[in-house]
Amino acid sequence: MLSRIKPHAELIAALLSGVLIVIAWFVGKGEESSLSIALYLIAFLIGGYAKAKEGVLHTVRQKELNVELLMIFAAIGSSIIGYWTEGAVLIFIFALSGALETYTMNKSKRELSALMKLQPEEAWLMDANGQSKRVAVKDLRIGNRLLVKPGERIPVDSIIINGNSSVDEAAISGESIPVSKQSGDHLYAGTVNLDGVLTIEMNKSSSESLVQKIIELVQSAQSEKSPAQQFIEKFEGRYVKIVLISVGIMMFLPHFLFDWDWTTTIYRAMVLLVVASPCALVASIMPATLSAISNGAKNGLLFKGGVHLENIGSMKAIALDKTGTLTQGKPEVTDFIVRDGMDDISVLTTWASIESQSTHPLAQAITKFALDKGIVTTPIPNMKDVPGWGIEATVGSKKWKVGKPSFVGTEASKEFHDGISSILADQGKTVVFAADDEGIIAVAALRDQVRLEAKEAITLLRESGVYTIMLTGDNERTAKVIADDAGVDHYIAECLPETKVTHLKELLSKYGNVGMVGDGINDAPALATATTGIAMGEGTDVALETADVVLMKNELARINYAIQLSRKMNRIVKQNVFFSITVIFILIISNFFQVINLPLGVIGHEGSTILVILNSLRLLNRNI
Template sequence: MSSEAKSLTQEIQKVSFIEKIKPHAELIAAAVSGLLIVAGWLFDKYDNEVDSIIAYLLAFVIGGFAKAKEGIEETYENKELNVEMLMIFAAIGSAIIGYWTEGAVLIFIFAVSGALETYTMNKSHKEISSLMELQPEEALLIKNGVEKRIPTSELQVGDQILVKPGERIPSDGMIVKGKTNIDEAAITGESMPVSKGDQEEVFAGTVNLTGSITVQVTKASSDTLFQKIIQLVQSAQSEKSPSQLFIERFEGTYVKAVLAVVILMFFIPHFLLDWSWHESFYRAMILLVVASPCALVASIMPATLSAISNGAKHGILVKGGVHLENLSSLEAIAFDKTGTLTKGRPEVTEVIVNDGLDREDLLWKAASIENHSNHPLAQAIVKYAKQQLNRELLHPDSLEDLPGWGVKASIGLEHWKIGKADFVGKEMADAFANGKAKELASLGNTLVFVEINGALSAMIALKDVVREETKIAIDQLKQKGIYTVMLTGDSQTTASAIAAESHVDQFFAECLPEEKVEQLKELKNKFKTVAMVGDGINDAPALAIANVGIAMGEGTDVALETADIVLMKNDLPRIAEAVRLSQRMNKIIKQNVIFSISVIMLLIASNFFQLLDLPFGVIGHEGSTILVILNSLRLLKS
């Protein structure tokens, strides 16, 4: 390899390395700042004062650069001081009176909080990118009998596009030719593919499973349902929480009040109480240090981190303290059905065979035929047969797949048809087994019928069954006075059956993603704090707009990224456990805040009456910080 090529390779590797660490720059700066504080303390301990001050100065600059830059820029833009500026002044004030460690620790704590905030923002951008990747970039346009691939963005209303088996549909439209089964999980979240044919609507981002279809575009690429999902996620994430808005309103007043009192402390005692300038400056600097919100910050962050660590040990991944805090005031919780309350895949619940037929033989042959299909219902039948029978499946003599209907096959002299009711005859299917089909359908089952040599011979019922732990989880939440709701894209009949099995208080069926968002908004109008639990792409907007979004660990990447809390083991009872943890955390935070404010007020009063010297002020200030941290660490215990 030439020297130029090596140089270029090294440059590319360098740029790649910088790009990788860039999102973690603030966290790295905070860590370096912490190490420098330890180094400064050690130098000071061994009377190496110059090196100690240099280490502390570097800790100030490296740890405080990002927050200082942010504070100065916001002050300039908003023409109002903020907490970032107060922390900078407090740290500088500590250094002026010779207490470098105090100032450096203040900078370190603030640097860590800034790093966590940046990390959350980066996650937000990542989840939108994940959504965007699911919509095809190109479409196969049919014009004057000629096929041509064009960018999806260039599609116009009225264009006709060809979508082949296995491809994602690039735009919302209407089928004008062909029949197929479509996986609409990206839109409705439902595991059961939907059979669609002429003049039926299809959505961008869904998957064409079986037959080729020609689709007439009905919406511009920017107006598709899938694009609306992306817009809803972006809109919901840009909304600020009530606590965040309160802090933003409060911080300007707090900073002005503290700085005003510090300035007054510098002048008024000198003229009214005959203090010397040195004494006034000394007392003003002590005030700036003891009035800094170091203890208040320590009241919340260690408690939050301890609670989050506790949750992680029990399979509850919380992405930020505010989300765990909100759980304590939870009044209502909405659940997606498929993959959340249910297992998310169809299972055979019942096999009914005509009298005189061998049940095992029929199931064996039916599974042998269905084994040649990738349809989820077919695979569920195959799985069930393999569990029930200890026999190798055979190969049909002939087989024909009819997208949207079912399958035809021949085994010896037998001619088989397996599929939906209309495929074998609607009237015969409804009358089969004394009308058992209607009863099973009312319980949320999907029915597959088997016809042999023209005679309806069997009916197989399949259902996305409710998780074993679902009832326990719902009952635990209801005991805490939390209202439970199920939101699903499934039919009214299926939704009603699953809701009854799950013990939820209320359900809404046939919900598209935007309708789930509307239901969440309605719940938020009725209840103070509302959570949403889901696992699919279609749940992302609702997860984002809820006060607390909770995703199942086996869910889609987008749901995991959008949610505030992730149940790593899909264990729904962990939600009630998370609520209890939140209540413990908020109780300890309240204790810490009351204690730290009381200490700050006592130190300020003692300083004003000249009863407090700087060493005791530092001991009181740092001592209160240590005590609230120790109190917070109690949350690490189960």
């Protein structure tokens, strides 16, 4: 029970202090009583403890004053001159905003535990006699030989010693189509062995694997402070110093310079401490941010914090992952061509019957293509799966081969229909062949199709002045075709997680504010590196946890809505900040010339806060 309450303790304390303030106000409505003052004191202690502790510790460690201390001083100053309600409200507002910020930050720390699940904890270690046993991955050493069975994850970065297979590298490259692997090829930890038995040799320690690098990249990106955060920290220190110095001067100088009596001097200093407190400034940002976040949630957008909502409005460029973001994320048959003189339906029926017994994504796509045409498949009894190459089957008296060109006959595949396979490959498609004893029977071309809404989203982003870049693990030829189809301004091919981060940093140095859209584990480092990471709602847990913004309905067009919402919020925040600073300035000047007393100062100060909040609530309107 305590473990569940502890992460929310600060928020609970802030809300409890608010309840006590309301009760104290009703108790002392006519005149402050001992009971109402006692309730205010309890509200001070409960609501202000966390921020007071944070402010004191920060001051001791960094030897620098902060806004937390200023708020505490302002609240104490209000109480000293008898304004308990105002002091308690200042504590409550600041405590609530701090609690919400802490709660949001704690939620964003779970992606590393999700990343850790990607790398297996155990592996099959082979001894000198070829026998295998389960051992912990952490106990493995470079040079160890391991056995990886079909369906298992590759435990470590390694080299294939024996065996052929298809490996799903979507977790690393983001490519949806499995890659054929054979002896001598490199394997990454966390990828999945689909169909063949592999003997591999570990060539990197688990601490240096690509998965571990992804974890380190996420940690590094999250630890880097944004320019906005650095500006806020600098402004905070200066603001506190100016206010405290001004109050200190106000407590003595007017007595000697203008011959004020000590009562008036101290009274005016206390008024200054109250009216100069940043209550209205705090209200300038938080209500506007919460209203905008609520608006976004109603429109399929989840923001993980106000800073991300603020940043997306000034985004100059956006990088988009290809697979599952711009495209459907799975291959579809785009072309099906048969040998002259043969019946399309008959050939497709036989081919689909062969593929229907395979779990390979390409086989499943061809089977689905046939089923969509109303073809009924039948089991083929005499067939053999050749891992990493294709399928052999005997249909009637003929022997069929289905797979890559080198498996069915390279020269024959080149000559089929005047080299149609090369034309299809130039279009960025994956080509699969079917052959019998007489040569190539048919060819099927497959491609991960661009989502229809992706093109609309790219158009909207361009209209908003955002430069679009596609990042993909595909080769140059495939990447160009997809980029042209989607309509992006630029593309970068053959990207691994490490190179995606490198390209993101280059874009950041060029454009300053860059977004990143992705849905896979391989996108996590880039999402964390970008100014604003945007994840698709149907993406992996790691992508969702690492990202700053989540598209809950997988609608890319919502990104443009987020940009417009952010720009409106930033306009309102600027209006609020200008208004609140102007009011504080007027109140300070009026206090110096003794035009206002403390009640009027409180009314002006709290009244400006109310107006600022009402202006912020305009963001709750669904249409922006």
